[in-house]
Amino acid sequence: MYQVPQITDSIYYVGVNDRMKALFENMWSLPQGVAYNAYLIVDEQTTLIDTVDVCYSDIFFHKLDLILQGRPLDYLIINHMEPDHGGSIGLLRKRYPELKIVGNKKTFEMLRGFHGITEGLHEVKNGDALSIGGHEFSFLMAPMVHWPEVMFTYEQRKRVLFTADAFGSFGALDGILRDSELGDRSAYLREMERYYACVIGKYGPFVQKALANMDKQGLAIDHLCPAHGVVWTPEGFGEARRLYDRLSRFEAEDGVVILYGSMYGNTEQLADVIAQSLSAAGIKRIVCHNVSKSDPSAILADIFRYRGLIIGSPTYCGELFTPIANLMNLIRIRDVKDRLYTAFGSYTWAPAAVKKLIPFAEEMKWEFVGEAVELKMSELSSVLDLSWALGQAMAARLLAPKG
Template sequence: MKDLTKLTDRIFYVGVNDRTKHLFEGLWPLPLGVSYNAYLVCGERTALVDTVDACFTGRLLANVRERLGDRPLDYLVINHMEPDHSASIAAVRQAYPAVRIVGNAKTLQMIEGYYGIACGTVEVKEGDVLDLGGLTLAFCMIPMVHWPETMATWCAEERTIFSGDAFGTFGALNGGVTDEQLDVEPFWEEMRRYYACIVGKYGQPVQRALAKVAPLDIAMICSTHGPVWRREIARVVELYDKVSRYEGEPGAVIAYGSMYGNTEQMAETVARGLAAAGVRPIVVYNLSTADVSQVLRDIFRYDTLVVGSPTYNGQLYPPVDALLRKIAERCIPYRRFACFGSFTWAGAAVRRMTEFAEGMKWPVVGAPVELKQGYSTAVEPACRMLVDALVEDMKR
């Protein structure tokens, strides 16, 4: 039987799949699971690149032992210290006491802080090279993609970059390991969702990282989550480039909250109006039930955002407020924005949404629509005017 974990004659996949965890970081749903990827590089000396979540330490060690046999593990390279990748460091050191742990200064400080390990380490800086004998590992600092210690490791002889979380995606690996062995279609939306939720705040650092790796002749991207990329490298890099520039495709996201259906009817009216004007695609989310990670994914993807909210205790409806805070945290520099809201005795939601747009430095398109009490056809002309203003702005 073909060994799918043998990526080249000298690089091996030793990661694991997690189909048990419900929420990534305790926040983001994992309907398709997630992989924690680690890699073994074997020259005359050996190096393990990254580890896995603590729940799978035993499986990682079994994978490493299966490959190494009686050979020693000489180095453990840590590209990223988030515990889903670093939590097995102490166990690897226990299994291989002579292993030297390789990381930059910030990484080594975190290793001591998290795991109490301060000896047997090798500090590396930008451009340093580790000679494994027949193979070399060169280190490239990519801070804030998406933690300050993050780096990438380049193996020139195998034209392979170990990229940490960069180019990562949600989704377990179903049978295969590389994009040539898998149905990769589900991963594109999961990659957008992963980026929007996990990396989304750090567009400029991602752009700097992309510029650093651009001169490399890359034949294989080994990220810490998702497939090993070979065939689809150009598409992966293009997607990361696009989302990190916050470039929206034509399309509209309508995200609303509604207690008793009145604000929801306004959302339906706006959606119908945009559809009648030929806007495609349109995605509508009820924020009381929607998976907010999917909402964020589509806000990153499309260039128009329309938000609706009732007034609640003199403020925004809590699910709407939570979404707007998450958008602000991700520093998205521009989206075409419009809003509508409702109230019973004292309106505040429209004002709060307008203040949000001003804080983001987004222009508000059209006059916000504010409904007092129950929905009626009397509000529809104002909704149509809002739609007309959006469509006109989209044409420009």
């Protein structure tokens, strides 16, 4: 007989899978789809935590009907208002006019702005509690992870923490709800990394504050329920948490991303020489991304993963090659910290690319390594040694003892 997936005997999973959408936030690829997670707690008062993208509201309401069997919905707790989670709130309120909506001050500003809802609200602050019978909730504010109204909700009796986008991954739920039931959780961890780099990226310091707030409360957690991807149990949570801690400190592994653009292959040849040089110097993790072909979300995930970044661009109308300038802007607005950086480029009549790549180090407060190389037309032999030296310099800096 069909069973609605459950976190505990009284907490149901009522999220949905989206394998239709091509790009999350109309930017980030979804090769394995994405899940919008929502949770329903059945007690003296019925309580929903978050909703789903409005495109999936029919399926979502059907799930609620199956569980509630005609009972009203008493509370909606809103951890996050971004429309992938808050999109169905307006319709939900129409279905359950008596529904009380729980959020903080900033939630309610957005509730008015997105759905025109101003009544039936229950405002909470950090540390406040709410009882619905056997279940007791407490609320932890997590502002700017990655929106200002974000909060986490902890259920004390069943030891479940609901964390909005934090600890979320791309990837629909392919039948399996908990990390502990997966044969291999590494795919979700990789997708957590990519989600982090694309969606949370800039807000590492706020993630650190949210982690500290969790620690301060000393929460015992049997299930950690994010708004996307698998639910984490103590089996996998340690690893997920370490990953989150590392990403939000902008700490990276000893590897190098070579990010380049190339119209006719000249700049690309330099990329390959530099990659070979890095390898010869003992660097084991090297990823070359052709900006025109690589998935931008994969590029960002690798930039969050590796400490070395080398950018190459041809000169294009006296400027950087536009796709490189665009990708640099994605890095810029994420305020990526503590990278070792260098640059290379090419031109035919009036060089500009390298001159425009060099100041990126200062702007991002990164260390510039070695001497930038610039190739004129296809005269590769004139810069082979310089390109090799650039790779050697980056490798030496990466492998130098940290201190």
